[in-house]
Amino acid sequence: MRDEMAPYVHQLWQDAFADHPLVDDVRCVGYFFALTLVDDKASRKRFDNGDALALRGRDICFANNLIMRAVHDSLIAAPPLVMSRADAENFVALARRCVDQLARELGRLP
Numbered sequence: 001m002r003d004e005m006a007p008y009v010h011q012l013w014q015d016a017f018a019d020h021p022l023v024d025d026v027r028c029v030g031y032f033f034a035l036t037l038v039d040d041k042a043s044r045k046r047f048d049n050g051d052a053l054a055l056r057g058r059d060i061c062f063a064n065n066l067i068m069r070a071v072h073d074s075l076i077a078a079p080p081l082v083m084s085r086a087d088a089e090n091f092v093a094l095a096r097r098c099v100d101q102l103a104r105e106l107g108r109l110p
Contacts, residue, residue: 005083006030012092020099021108025074034076035099046073053102061098068095075099 010028017026024044025036039047050073058070068077079091103109
């Protein structure tokens with residue numbers, strides 16, 4: 001499972017957030033996934049209220065039945081260790097939708 005699914009989910013996670021306007025650092029280790037919210041991606045400038053934005057992101061995730069934690073200016077997730085490819089795709093797509101919703105609230109996405 002580790003040799004097959006972890007690299008697959010890691011690639012999905014990286015691909016989902018690589019071009020996101022609010023996300024700078026996209027990282028994963030095993031089945032721990034994280035992303036850092038930034039005000040300006042090019043300069044990597046963090047939000048002055050990054051903690052509050054991460055909490056808002058967490059609330060959006062909870063409202064969409066996705067459990068993610070807010071840690072400073074980052075969102076982290078630890079999905080189930082047993083996932084099918086479809087489960088992994090749904091997890092990553094839901095996380096992207098939630099971060100997109102936060103970006104829309106901030107006027108960063110239409």
